[in-house]
Amino acid sequence: MLTFALHPGWALRPARLRDSSGHSSPPALALAPQLSRSRRPVLPTRPRIPSRMQATTAAPAAAPPLRSDQREDVVNVAICAHVDHGKTSLVDAILHHAQVFRENQSVTPLVMDSNVLERERGITILSKNTSVMYQNTRINVIDTPGHADFGGEVQRVLSMADAVLLVVDSVEGPRPQTRYVLREALRLGHRVLVVVNKIDRPAARPNFVVNSTFDLFVELGATDEQADFEVCYTSAIQRIAGDAPDRMASDMEPLFRQMLRLPRPRIDPNAPLQLMISNVAYDDYKGRLGIGRIHAGVLRRGQTVRVGKPPSSCAEEAPMRLAKVSELFLFENLHKVPAEEARAGDIVTVAGIEPLHIGETLCDPDDARPLPPLQVEEPTVRMSFSINTTPFAGREGKYLTSRQLRERLQRETQTNVALRVTDTDSADTFTVSGRGALHLIILVETMRREGYELVVGAPSVILKRDPHTDALLEPFDYVEVQVPEQYVGVVVDMLARRKGEMINMVNVGGSGESFCTVEYYVPTRGLLGINNALMTATRGTAVVHTAFAEYRPHAGDMEHRENGSLLAHSTGRVTAHGVEAAQERGVVFVQPGEEVYENQIVGENKHADDLRVNVCRLKQLTNHRSANKEMNKSLQGIRTFTLDEAIEYVGGSEEFVEVTPRHVRAFKARGKARRIIK
Structure with a gap:
């Protein structure tokens, strides 16, 4: 019998042999180096990944045991x-x-x-x-x-x-x-x-x-x-x-x-029915539709099922209820086709069950075994949604009342499982929490296109308490910024002032312009409102990617915005003469001819404090000046707000954004201006 002494850096592993068609043959023992991350292989033209690599973190959850078929x-x-x-x-x-x-x-x-x-x-x-x-x-x-x-x-x-x-x-x-x-x-x-x-x-x-x-x-x-x-x-x-x-x-x-x-x-063909609802939709003729995968059993059109979730120890769950599947569809290309039955492993659409919610299971009525509900990460950012109470309220929208606003937000939570809606002390205001600012902005944009008028507050992060030490925790994001080398200093300084912690910097050189990639952990509240400032500082060359990392100890106070706002002195119509005077004080957000109301944010001040400006003032006309000459004057450098930019601009508890089907206006609820420019 032959014996082999293996080098300490080598280990036995199963190797797959491949034929010319690319199919795997049964595994055979082969010698391969025990690789580490620092000594990973340089892949040839057809990369093959070594299968023996020690994990650096905890192993993932075990896969479910294989069934009989x-x-x-x-x-x-x-x-x-x-x-x-x-x-x-x-x-x-x-x-x-x-x-x-x-x-x-x-x-x-x-x-x-x-x-x-x-x-x-x-x-x-x-x-x-x-x-x-x-x-x-x-x-x-x-x-x-x-x-x-x-x-x-x-x-x-x-x-x-x-x-x-x-x-x-x-x-x-x-x-x-x-x-x-x-x-x-x-x-x-x-x-x-x-x-x-x-x-x-x-x-x-x-x-x-x-x-x-x-x-x-x-x-x-x-x-x-x-x-x-x-x-x-x-x-x-x-x-x-x-x-x-x-x-x-x-x-x-x-x-x-x-x-x-x-x-x-x-699958197990003899197991009782289990269909997890992972998505819902609505049809004008068939009503509420549930989309999900059949994990076990067989589902037939017209079948009676039991619907619900498993009992929870921390909350009172509604008991499982009986319902009938009136329609059953399979996906075929870009359409849904009717089917008489579907088996375990199929992804189907069912109709006729109302109400039907994401995370519920359709089970056999005689042997109900609901699956564990879907686990979704908790929200990290929230905003206030309230009815429109500005001087221009009710001019454009179809849905204006708090009842309509509440019903729309509750309807959204039925399909958007990562969204949370809670009541506040005011009957006209609701707190909406989501995974990020863009998550909430998309909801606001959808509602305004449906005809809603509302007022939203500045985004803020959701803080927590450490259950062991009672320390205040806040969400942090992993941030990756790709930027030309000449702007790296600006990016590093901006993220450092927002309590960012650098974890890596890589220079990607080449024959042309050299780029750098910087990686940071930054408090989520430090990223609110950073996009415009970052794009301006890097001349629009920065590419930013973010993802939620974890909750960490609170990083302390930080400034949201360095400059103050220009506030409208009174309600009226903007004139070119008023805009020309206001441009000497900062960047203006309104065009001549627009209507504004008192305390509406009409620009950004050059300095840190807020300033009232009269953008509606008229020029004193004489025999040598005509009214038409006023309207022909061209003004440069006016910045128009989009919904994303308006929500990114506002900050604190006093600034809000009015959203209507045709207009987006930012305003200050209790503006403290230094003086009035006449």
Whole structure:
């Protein structure tokens, strides 16, 4: 018998042998170095990730035990990525390769971004489902948001998937939201297929991106099986994919082949029905719709089910109720098709059950086993929502009362599980909490387009108390800023004044302009209102990515804004003569001809205190001056407020934003001006 003495730096691990088609053969023992993060391999053209890597953090939650059967005709996959890394474009490419559209059909780009706000802002806000057929297999695809403020959508839809397509930009590599969605996928025990997108970019660096992604897997505590991920290279815009950067096919066939190798749903065909509602929608004819995955059993159209949540020890839950499924749909391409029955592993839409809420389970009426409710991270930012009480209230909106405002906010919480609405001492004011400022701004923008008039306060963070030490805690964000080297000092100074803690700085040199990437932990309240100042200081060249990190001890007081405001002296119509005089005091926000009211914020002062200005004053006319000459005067440098900019500008407990269907105005409730300019 032969014996071997192994070098201390080597260990036995199972190695997968691959044939020319890329399929795995049974594992065989092979010798491989016991690698550490500091000695990770330099990947060849076709990167293969070593499977033995020690995790630096606690292991993720264990995957559920395998059941007695497996669906071979269904693959449930969620597409996740950082914002603007191309996941919705990748869904477009998948739909085209599956021949969902006719050859002569005119298709708009980003077909899954059907919401008007999504198209305007270029981001995915709501998760959406689609399904394509490939080699007699139904591939259910879930498109998820990429912005960190909409992470609640990602958390609840991942429960419908068995695997994840993690899309990473071939130049930027993993970013803060990549970390978040990957952490959630690993926590659920999902296998991950890494898709290196935008491989056609001239500055693409696929080996670096794959190595960085592998480091992220290790840092997040991936198991050996999860860290041994497959890699596919794509250009979603060109609709091509390949197994290596230098071996790209002429279509998306390589990606489809790899998706077919992802895990299939594990089911028990004899178990009682369990369907978790992960999303809800509304149809004018069918009423409230519930979207979710059948985890066990069979569901039939017209079946009676029991609906509810498991009993909770900390709160009184409503008892489970009986209901009837009047309609049952499966996803097919971009549509829902009626079905008589669906089995475990299918993602379905049900109708006829009202009320129906996210997190509820549809169970067998004789053997009800509700699944644990969805766990969503708590909100970190809040704003006050109240009825419009300004002098111009009621001019434009259809919904003006506190009852209508309350009903709309409560209706939003039924579909937006990361949102919280609480009452205040005033019957006309409500506190709305969300995952970030953008999360709440999107809600405000949606409501104004529906015809609501309201007044919102400045965003503020939600503080907590340490249960052990009673110390005050506040949320911190991980911040990554990419900026040209000449502006690094400005960025560092700005984040330091906002109590930021630098954790890394990397210089990315090249033949052209040199860029730096700085990484910080910054209090969330320090990031409120920083975008405009940062863009101005860096001449619009800074690229900022943020993600919630953790709660830390309170960092102390900090200034929200260095400059004061210019406040309207009286109610009236703005004149060019008044704006010309006000521009000597700072930046003006209003145009000649607009109506303003007393204490409305009409500009930003050059100095730290507030100042009243008379933007409505008229020039004394004589025989040598005509009224028409006043209106022909051109004024430069007037800054127009958008909703995002107005909410970012206001701060403290005295400044608010009036939002109507056609106007956005900021005002001060109790402005203390130094003097009046006449």
